[in-house]
Amino acid sequence: MSSIEKRKHKQITIKHIAREAGFSFSTVAKALRNDPVVRLDTRQKILDAARKLNYYPNLMAKTLRSRKSKTIGIILNDLTNPLYYETIEEIEKKLKKSGYTMILSDSNFDLSIERENLITMLSKNADGIIFSPVSSSSDNMEIIFTNGINTVFIDAKPDNDRINYVYIDHQMASFLATEYLIDNGHKDILLFNGPKYLSSSDEFLKGYRKALEKNNIEMDESLLLWGDISIEKSYNKFLDLYHDKDSIPFSAVICLSDLMAIGIYKAARELGLHIPENLSVIGYDNIFVSEFLNPPLTTIHAPKKRVGLKAVEILLSRIENENGGYTKIELKPRLFVRESVSRFSK
Amino acid sequence: MSSIEKRKHKQITIKHIAREAGFSFSTVAKALRNDPVVRLDTRQKILDAARKLNYYPNLMAKTLRSRKSKTIGIILNDLTNPLYYETIEEIEKKLKKSGYTMILSDSNFDLSIERENLITMLSKNADGIIFSPVSSSSDNMEIIFTNGINTVFIDAKPDNDRINYVYIDHQMASFLATEYLIDNGHKDILLFNGPKYLSSSDEFLKGYRKALEKNNIEMDESLLLWGDISIEKSYNKFLDLYHDKDSIPFSAVICLSDLMAIGIYKAARELGLHIPENLSVIGYDNIFVSEFLNPPLTTIHAPKKRVGLKAVEILLSRIENENGGYTKIELKPRLFVRESVSRFSK
DNA sequence: TATTATAATAACAACGTTGTCAAAAAAATC
C-alpha cells in the first residue's frame, strides 16, 4: 500500500444501500429508478436506506453505461458579448426544466479552440450541441457529421441542409436601421460594422446597401467603418476617425452592436458632441442597459431569448424523438425607437 | 433484438486503436498517456492509429475510474447579476489554463435549489467547488463537510474555519462611499440597500453607520431603503419614493450595486432631476458599463477579477497538494471617482 | 549456451451504473 491512502471520501454506492437494506444490488438499482417490478414495500425500504445514507448517483457511471449524459454543450464564439447573456439564460432555464444541464464554452473566434471545444463536448458525451460556429464551412463541421451528434446552429446559417438552425436576420436589422434614419432626413450615414471575418458583418452591410439603393442614395465607401465588438475598441476607433478628418461628413451612425454604440457615446461625450442633436446613433441587439443610457439608445432589437428557447426546443425534440427532418428558423429583428436619433426634415 | 437499433454512433475506443495498431489495449492506453514504458516507435504507431481513427477519450470512463473529473463546480446565487460576469470569466480562463473546466449553476437565493446544485456537483464528481452560498449557516454546508469536497467561498464568510474563502469587504465599500459624500458636503444620504436576506446588505449598512458615526452625523432611519438588485425594481422603488414624499430630504444616494444606480439614473431622467446637480449617486461594483453612463458613475470598485483568480488559485492548490491549511482572503474595494457626485462646500 | 536482468507488452480486475437473463418465492391452477 503506497505511503498514504490518498483516496477521497468513498462515495456511497448502490452496493452500500444493498447491504443496508438487505437486498441485492440489482434490485436496489431498480428500486431507485422506481421500477414497478420491485414490490412496493421493498422499494420503500430501499428508498429509505438510500436517504439514510445520503446516497446520490454517480453520473459518470450512469452516463458511461447508458450513453445519455443529459447535458448539452453550448459553444459560442464570444462569451464577453452581452448579446449572448439573455440567450444563455433562456437556454439554461429551458434545459433545466427538462432535466438537462449545459456546458458552456467560448471559442473566441478561433477555429482551433472551436475544434477543441467540440471534442470536449464529445468527450463528455454531450447529448447535443447548440453552436455558434466561427465559420459555417470550416473543417470543424466534419466533427459534427462523423460523430452524428445533434446540433443546432445559432447566429449562423449552415451551408449544408443537414443541420438545424435558428437565425436572426441581420440583413433586415441594418435595413430597418438605415431606412429609419433616411425617413428622418439623414443621408450621410456611417456604418460602424463589426470585424470582417464575422458573417453577420457581411449581412449587416448587405442590408445597409439595400436600403440605400432602395432610396436612391449612392453609397459612399468612406462611410463604411470596420471595427470590433467591444466598447473600448469602438471608442478608440471613433476618436481616431475624428482626428483623421476634422469635418464630420455624417449625421448618423449605425452600429453592429449596442456595445459599439456605447463606445461612441463615450467618445461623443468627450468630443462635446450631443446625441442626438449633433449625432444620431442606432445600435443593434438591444442589450439590457441600452434603455438606461443617456439618451436611451434607439436600437434594433434582436430576439435573443427566443433564439435560446427555439434552439433548445429543436434540440431536445431531435434528441428525444430521433426521427424527423431538420428545422430552420429565421427570426426577425425589430426597431426600438428611443431617443438617440434626431428627426429633421430633409 | 428490439425493433430498431437505436444506439448512437459507436464511439471509437482504445480497443479499436488496439486492433488497428496491432497491440493490446492496455499498451495502447499507456501509449496514449505517453508513458515511456512503451517503446518510442510503438508509441508512435499507436498515436498514428489514434489520429487516423479520430479517437477522443471518453471522459466519463476516465473519471469513473480515476476519480478525477478535472471539472470545478461554480454555484452562485444570482447569475443575472453582472457583478459576477468578470469573476466568472476570470475563473474560466484560469481553470482552462490548468486543464480544468467548470460547471456553472445558479441557486437563485433558494436553499433547496442550492442543495440540488451541490448534489449535482457531487454527482458529476467535481473536483472542487467555488461557492457563493445563500447562507453560510444552512444545512447545505453539511453536504460539503460529509463529502469532503474542496470548497472556496466567494462573496460570503463561512461561520466555520474549516473552509477557504475570498471575501470582499462590503463594510469598507459603504464606508468609503459615505465618507466621500460627507467630504463633499453631503449630510442627508440615502442608503439604497439590497434585500434584507443578503449578508452583504448587512455589511453594507454597517459601513454606512460607521462612517456617519465617525463624522458625528446621526442616522435618520427613514433614509434607509431596502431594495432589490435589479435595474427595473430599483427604478420603480425610486419613483415610488418620490411620489410618497414630494420633498427631497436627501442630496445623495449610495446604492448596493451599480445596477440599482442605473435604475436611479432612469428614474431621475424621468423626474427631471439632473445628476449630479440635483442628486448625487454612488454605486458599488463598478460593472463594465458604469464608466459609460451619462454622467459616468462614481462608484466603489469591487475587485471582481481578483476574486475569481484567487478562488481558483486556492482551490487548485488544495486539490493538487491535498495538504495545507485553509486560506482566507479579504479583498479591499476602492473608490472610483467619476462624475455623478456634486461637490459643494458644507 | 545457459542464466539472469531488463525492457516491452499483455491480462485482468476494478470504477458505479444499466439491462438482460436466470433463479427463487409466492400465488394460482389442476
Add this chain to the structure above:
DNA sequence: GATTTTTTTGACAACGTTGTTATTATAATA
C-alpha cells in the same frame, strides 16, 4: 399436494478507462 404460472429478487456482463500484476521478448551477464 404436485404442477404451472406469475411475481419478485438476484447474477452477471457490459460501458471505456486506469493501474497493478503477470507474461513475454530482448539484452546483458556468466
